[in-house]
Amino acid sequence: MKINFKIQPSEKWLEELAMQLGTIPETATTFTVRYEDSFLRVNTVPYNKNFIPFVGKLVTQQPLGFCKENFGTNEYWTLQLVKSSRKHKLELINESGEVRVIESRTSGVxxxxxxxxxxxxxxxxxxxxxxxxxxxxWLCEQLGISESVEPDESKLRELLMSESASFLCISTYPDWIEDLVDNVGAFNWKLMLQAKCLQLIADLSSQLRGKKSVACQLNGQDLQKIESIEAQFFGANKVLPSIDFLAKEAGMSISKFKKCFKIRFGASPYEYYLNLKLDEAKNQLLEKKWTISEIASQLGYTSTANFDKAFKKRFLVNPSTMLRNAS
Structure with a gap:
């Protein structure tokens, strides 16, 4: 199933998006829509035309697609971070029909x-x-980017003010996003969403000024090699080959492979692999089909104690506590 939408930012953007998805908002800042055995929940804050953050939670039992169409203007820029329990596919298409494809469990653009x-x-x-x-x-004003600025800032302003369809890949996916998505009922949630997003934009602007985004640090060939290696060899239920093997497959030295991998995925190869296993463990735990020891064994942990330690480091809570809180 594919859902196409084209929503111009306005005071009624949430209502218009909900209507295009076949539902109506429960409140001025949230709506939930169900498609057979799948659902989507969107939460945002009161409308501000300059700064519109929102989070979405999707559970899909059947293949599902969302296509944001061309607004016909470059008046807005969007920072979008996506994390899924399996690989998702993200296609970015400019006005010339050129396509960039990203296939990963996490993506940032x-x-x-x-x-x-x-x-x-x-x-x-x-x-x-x-x-x-x-x-x-508004973004240029907040960043203090005027027409007469330093060369690096001039390039950033030129990018933001261009009428050509443009994008940059971002390597960061902060862990706090999961907390925001899962705790939308918290009394200070709207304040936290705005504060965290503003910090994220501030960090992003520093990256762009310093040319530290993926698009700036990796050429297209290296980026394609790294993404191909990740797709082929990384998975929660796979045995990770040695770094030496992975580097040779990518046609890189070990040091270059590690550097390129961290730029693209925001973590070292082993840390990324470990996080995949722990994310899968969390999913299995909340499904309540297996015991903690069974999950640890399925994911290759030699002892429940080692699994418990790694799980707590990742999620700041041990498996038994998370399971108890979910009941």
Whole structure:
């Protein structure tokens, strides 16, 4: 199933999005929609035309796709971070029809509103989305970027003010996004969402000024090699080959492979692999089909104690406590 939407930022954007998805908002800042045995929940804050953050939680039992169409203007830029329990496919298409494809469990992109952005989700997975829509004039003002600025800032302003469809890949996926998605009922949630998103934008602007985004640090060939290695050899239920083997497969030295991998996925190869296993453990735990020791064994842990320690380091709570809190 594919859902196409084209929503211009306005005071009624949430209502219009809900209507395009076949439902109506429960409140001015949230709506939930169900498609057969799948569902989507969107939560946001009171409307501000310059700064529109929201989070989404999707549980899909059947393949599902969302396509953001071309707004016809580059008045807005969007920072979108996606994390899914399985690989998702993200296609970015500019006005010339050129396509960039990203296939990963986590993706981060910063794109102008004239880009077409197509997100495809496989069946039986859970996905979290953080999206922040920013009016480019407001963003330039907040960043202090005027027409007479330093060369690096001039390039950033030129990018933001261009009428060409553009995007940059972002390597960061902060752990706090999961907390925001899962705790929308917290009394200070709206304040936390706005504060965290503003910090994220501040960090992003520093990366762009310093040319530390994926698009700036990796050439297309290296990026493609790294993504191919990740797709082929990384998985919660796979045995990770040695770094030496992975580097040779990528045609890189070990040091270059580690550096490129961390730029693209935000963690070292082993840390990323460990996080995949722990994310899968969390999913299995909440499904309540297996015991903690069974999950640890399935994911290759030699002892429950080692699993418990790694799980707590990742999620700041041990497996038994998470299971008890979910009951």
């Amino acid at each position: 910063f794109f102008s509103s004239s880009m077409i952005v197509d997100l495809e989700l496989e069946a039986s997975q859970e996905t979290s989305v953080l999206s922040v829509n920013l009016h480019r004039d």
